[in-house]
Amino acid sequence: MKLRELGELGLIERLKGFEGKGLLAAIGEDAAVLDLDGERLLFTADLLVEGVHFRREYTPFESLGQKAVAVNLSDLAACGAVPLIYTVSLVVSPEEEWSSVEELYRGMVRGGGQYGAQLAGGDISKGETLTISIALLGRAPDGKVVLRRGAEEGDLLYVSGWLGEAAMGLRLLEAGQRVGRLVRRHLLPEPRVELGRELAKRGLATAMIDLSDGFLRDLGHLLRSSGKGAMVDLDRFPLSDDLLEVAHSMGLDPLEIALTGGEDYELLFAVNPSRKEEVEALGRELEVKLSQVGWITAEGLDLRKGGSPYHPCGPPGFDHLR
Amino acid sequence: MKLRELGELGLIERLKGFEGKGLLAAIGEDAAVLDLDGERLLFTADLLVEGVHFRREYTPFESLGQKAVAVNLSDLAACGAVPLIYTVSLVVSPEEEWSSVEELYRGMVRGGGQYGAQLAGGDISKGETLTISIALLGRAPDGKVVLRRGAEEGDLLYVSGWLGEAAMGLRLLEAGQRVGRLVRRHLLPEPRVELGRELAKRGLATAMIDLSDGFLRDLGHLLRSSGKGAMVDLDRFPLSDDLLEVAHSMGLDPLEIALTGGEDYELLFAVNPSRKEEVEALGRELEVKLSQVGWITAEGLDLRKGGSPYHPCGPPGFDHLR
Numbered sequence: 340m341k342l343r344e345l346g347e348l349g350l351i352e353r354l355k356g357f358e359g360k361g362l363l364a365a366i367g368e369d370a371a372v373l374d375l376d377g378e379r380l381l382f383t384a385d386l387l388v389e390g391v392h393f394r395r396e397y398t399p400f401e402s403l404g405q406k407a408v409a410v411n412l413s414d415l416a417a418c419g420a421v422p423l424i425y426t427v428s429l430v431v432s433p434e435e436e437w438s439s440v441e442e443l444y445r446g447m448v449r450g451g452g453q454y455g456a457q458l459a460g461g462d463i464s465k466g467e468t469l470t471i472s473i474a475l476l477g478r479a480p481d482g483k484v485v486l487r488r489g490a491e492e493g494d495l496l497y498v499s500g501w502l503g504e505a506a507m508g509l510r511l512l513e514a515g516q517r518v519g520r521l522v523r524r525h526l527l528p529e530p531r532v533e534l535g536r537e538l539a540k541r542g543l544a545t546a547m548i549d550l551s552d553g554f555l556r557d558l559g560h561l562l563r564s565s566g567k568g569a570m571v572d573l574d575r576f577p578l579s580d581d582l583l584e585v586a587h588s589m590g591l592d593p594l595e596i597a598l599t600g601g602e603d604y605e606l607l608f609a610v611n612p613s614r615k616e617e618v619e620a621l622g623r624e625l626e627v628k629l630s631q632v633g634w635i636t637a638e639g640l641d642l643r644k645g646g647s648p649y650h651p652c653g654p655p656g657f658d659h660l661r
Numbered sequence: 662m663k664l665r666e667l668g669e670l671g672l673i674e675r676l677k678g679f680e681g682k683g684l685l686a687a688i689g690e691d692a693a694v695l696d697l698d699g700e701r702l703l704f705t706a707d708l709l710v711e712g713v714h715f716r717r718e719y720t721p722f723e724s725l726g727q728k729a730v731a732v733n734l735s736d737l738a739a740c741g742a743v744p745l746i747y748t749v750s751l752v753v754s755p756e757e758e759w760s761s762v763e764e765l766y767r768g769m770v771r772g773g774g775q776y777g778a779q780l781a782g783g784d785i786s787k788g789e790t791l792t793i794s795i796a797l798l799g800r801a802p803d804g805k806v807v808l809r810r811g812a813e814e815g816d817l818l819y820v821s822g823w824l825g826e827a828a829m830g831l832r833l834l835e836a837g838q839r840v841g842r843l844v845r846r847h848l849l850p851e852p853r854v855e856l857g858r859e860l861a862k863r864g865l866a867t868a869m870i871d872l873s874d875g876f877l878r879d880l881g882h883l884l885r886s887s888g889k890g891a892m893v894d895l896d897r898f899p900l901s902d903d904l905l906e907v908a909h910s911m912g913l914d915p916l917e918i919a920l921t922g923g924e925d926y927e928l929l930f931a932v933n934p935s936r937k938e939e940v941e942a943l944g945r946e947l948e949v950k951l952s953q954v955g956w957i958t959a960e961g962l963d964l965r966k967g968g969s970p971y972h973p974c975g976p977p978g979f980d981h982l983r
Contacts, residue, residue, distance in 0.1 A: 359779020457681020474796030
């Protein structure tokens with residue numbers, strides 16, 4: 340069977356058979372978790388491949404570097420960990436200018452430095468397709484981590500920030516626009532490191548994932564890992580005025596974009612109803628918008644809009660093998 | 662300036678400006694070293710890119726997977742660390758068969774498992790060029806590590822194993838041969854994890870590096886990091902009967918191959934003369950051939966053969982950007 344037929348999820352499912360048995364979590368989580376004599380270490384890796392994850396014509400190298408680190412930071416944020424060090428393995432053409440590579444690393448160091456992540460080496464090889472492979476090590480200082488599994492029936496479902504903006508920004512870039520808030524949301528995602536850490540530290544989230552592949556697809560990951568279902572009330576969905584305005588001007592459905600567009604790098608998490616006030620207080624404290632968009636059910640996925648069932652039109656998100 | 666003009670070493674030199682300041686070692690070492698509340702962690706990453714590091718026509722996927730992990734294990738071995746967990750980021754065509762990918766991971770798990778390294782996740786993306794990017798985390802249980810820097814004038818220079826065999830094996834593969842000891846030495850390098858760890862634990866090596874780019878080039882790295890020179894007595898060079906026989910049958914100079922051929926994944930290390938007996942006892946204990954091939958000098962690199970200066974013909978080793 341070809342990988343195209345298997346798809347990304349099918350492949351990940353099969354690869355689980357190869358994961359180490361001495362880990363608290365590994366394949367199928369945002370990061371692997373290792374307990375090392377009481378020190379809880381988290382380890383994650385993400386690739387950016389030219390033509391798949393980015394296009395050179397509208398991606399300045401400095402923002403590309405910053406984003407390459409940010410997507411890894413977001414994985415640690417989803418586990419409630421703080422970053423330590425990262426390696427960068429780079430496949431690059433020998434014809435590339437040093438000045439471009441310098442911008443790339445300047446972006447990585449800026450993106451990591453904001454959150455205390457330090458560049459610790461890596462590898463370099465020539466190759467036709469620019470590929471940035473980052474592995475990031477982090478820790479949970481108090482040992483508290485949150486995984487995708489752990490959501491319980493009745494838990495409230497929250498998302499941070501405004502959804503769909505990065506996907507809308509990508510469409511603007513594809514249409515030739517180079518500036519503006521939505522374009523920046525695509526080029527320079529801000530990982531929710533502090534929010535993730537506080538949710539873990541205060542024991543507020545029962546399950547958590549970052550939104551990289553699209554809300555519906557990532558919710559599916561969380562539900563599958565937790566063995567649960569969800570009811571999502573789309574009337575509560577956080578759609579910004581910017582998104583609504585641009586989507587309408589381009590004749591697009593903003594809700595569809597928010598449901599299936601990837602790369603928001605916001606956090607989606609489940610919370611026991613008894614902790615509702617604390618979570619909302621945390622949002623105010625960190626000045627992060629938190630929206631309760633639904634709750635966990637025993638099984639299945641119900642989307643409701645205006646009280647009626649809602650059926651999304653497109654595929655639920657991005658498959659990196661199709 | 663283009664990367665081709667800068668070369669791999671020139672690029673690495675410039676990238677040092679971006680490394681984190683809170684690390685005990687980082688860019689330009691075999692692995693980065695982080696002290697985390699007294700726990701000494703080591704972090705390394707290596708790429709294998711199709712067409713640069715391997716050719717599909719003579720590389721079975723299971724041995725490719727095993728080698729991809731082995732080259733990372735070798736970096737930790739060169740620091741005297743033991744491996745813990747690794748991530749695998751894979752760029753692969755959607756047209757690839759699952760059975761090939763399964764073989765690849767089976768090889769990785771076999772290669773890592775022998776030394777206690779566990780697969781902890783990673784990332785996958787479609788792409789034209791098969792690329793395996795591994796990042797490996799390890800530790801020095803007693804805090805003792807060895808770096809490339811640290812060699813002192815008068816230290817003895819040792820290498821483990823037989824040199825040039827992997828490079829000779831590659832030539833045999835290119836000539837159509839698919840079996841035999843030299844071919845296996847290229848396809849399935851054995852990282853010197855135990856030797857590296859014991860050298861660090863017993864405080865025997867003052868500086869160490871693994872031989873991946875070729876003896877002369879890697880010796881150059883060690884000398885540059887240590888700010889020293891070396892005298893190498895080529896009459897003491899460990900050339901196996903297999904290497905001599907095949908090189909002569911192909912009309913090649915075995916010494917040249919041993920000096921410049923890469924991927925032996927043996928260890929090259931410096932030892933204070935007062936510890937000579939202990940090092941040689943360790944070699945006997947672990948049943949690893951150790952050859953004293955020279956000593957550290959104040960500066961420069963002198964190669965001697967039959968008492969006369971020796972000048973190698975080719976470039977000193979492999980540059981991954983040229």
